[in-house]
Amino acid sequence: MHHLFGIIPLPPPLQAQSLVYDLKARLDWGKPALTILDVRDRSLFNASHISGALSMPVHELIDRARTSLPLNRDLYIYGETDEESAEIANQLRAAGYRHVSEIRGGVSAWKAVGFPIDSVLTRAEI
Numbered sequence: 767m768h769h770l771f772g773i774i775p776l777p778p779p780l781q782a783q784s785l786v787y788d789l790k791a792r793l794d795w796g797k798p799a800l801t802i803l804d805v806r807d808r809s810l811f812n813a814s815h816i817s818g819a820l821s822m823p824v825h826e827l828i829d830r831a832r833t834s835l836p837l838n839r840d841l842y843i844y845g846e847t848d849e850e851s852a853e854i855a856n857q858l859r860a861a862g863y864r865h866v867s868e869i870r871g872g873v874s875a876w877k878a879v880g881f882p883i884d885s886v887l888t889r890a891e892i
Contacts, residue, residue: 780840782855784867786876789842793818800840803827804873805854810846816873817882819844824854828861840865844872 781788792800802819804811811821822830824845835841841863845851851868858866869875877883 780865780867782867784842784869786869786871786879786881788867789816789869790881792840792842800842801835802869803831803841803843805843805845805850806873812886814873814877814883814885816844816869816876817884819884824850827854828857831858831863832861835863837862838864840867842867842869844869846872848872 789802802816803822804815804819805822805824805827808821808823811819811823815821831841841858843851843855843858843866845854848868848870851870851872855866855868871878873883
């Protein structure tokens with residue numbers, strides 16, 4: 767792939783922990799081949815989440831992941847805290863997922879640098 771200023775560099779390889787800039791670089795590359803998982807409570811997801819993230823709360827995560835995500839898929843996950851993200855990432859790794867990265871700072875860090883956020887309005891809020 768060529769660009770006016772030369773060759774667009776490949777995005778950084780998946781690491782066990784990612785900064786929001788690493789994920790944004792993957793998304794901007796145009797062929798992300800990844801899934802972003804928000805493992806927080808669904809009400810928090812509905813209020814605000816990283817654009818494109820899927821809601822998979824902790825209590826249903828492993829079962830839903832096994833039925834919908836291939837084991838070799840690049841997964842970027844975030845919870846309410848970095849500690850929660852790390853714990854869930856380890857559960858996914860133990861379940862056989864080989865490419866799991868924790869998004870440091872989660873949705874707060876994503877928002878702080880002005881990257882796109884989505885929200886889901888419930889009928890009561892409309």
